[in-house]
Amino acid sequence: MDRPFCFFISTSQERFTNRPSVIPDKDNTYAKKYWVMDCSLASENILLAAHALGCGALWTAVFPEKDRMNSVRDILSIPENIIPLNVIPVGVPVKKDEAPKDKFKEENIHWEKW
Numbered sequence: 001m002d003r004p005f006c007f008f009i010s011t012s013q014e015r016f017t018n019r020p021s022v023i024p025d026k027d028n029t030y031a032k033k034y035w036v037m038d039c040s041l042a043s044e045n046i047l048l049a050a051h052a053l054g055c056g057a058l059w060t061a062v063f064p065e066k067d068r069m070n071s072v073r074d075i076l077s078i079p080e081n082i083i084p085l086n087v088i089p090v091g092v093p094v095k096k097d098e099a100p101k102d103k104f105k106e107e108n109i110h111w112e113k114w
């Protein structure tokens with residue numbers, strides 16, 4: 001089974017600042033149903049790998065915002081059959097000792113049933 005994504009990595013300071021992007025090929029049959037999930041998981045792996053390397057990284061949405069998709073297509077010369085999902089800026093955190101925000105909410109956890 002073909003994987004519905006490819007990655008664009010730019011080290012150009014002018015275009016992007018070290019931003020890998022996950023870009024699925026929407027002509028792939030499997031990708032038509034599952035590309036968002038597959039590419040989101042691949043994105044999560046990039047975020048985890050960045051964290052493991054001591055870097056900071058975050059998901060910035062491209063799909064489904066048409067204007068953002070057009071901008072990224074334009075900058076990276078991406079053809080129409082390729083959907084740019086996100087841009088993931090990666091950098092070195094200035095405040096290394098700051099604890100991550102705790103976003104845990106008990107009310108979002110459901111045991112056994114809703």
Ligand SMILES: Cc1cc2nc3c(=O)[nH]c(=O)nc-3n(C[C@H](O)[C@H](O)[C@H](O)COP(=O)(O)O)c2cc1C
Nearest residue numbers: 040057058059060061062063068086087100101103
């Ligand atoms: C699907 C998705 C799209 C996002 N798009 C953007 C975006 O376009 N711009 C942005 O600044 N943050 C965006 N975020 C939020 C950041 O990735 C990050 O989660 C947010 O800055 C929260 O950081 P924090 O955990 O330090 O509070 C998006 C998050 C998700 C899950």
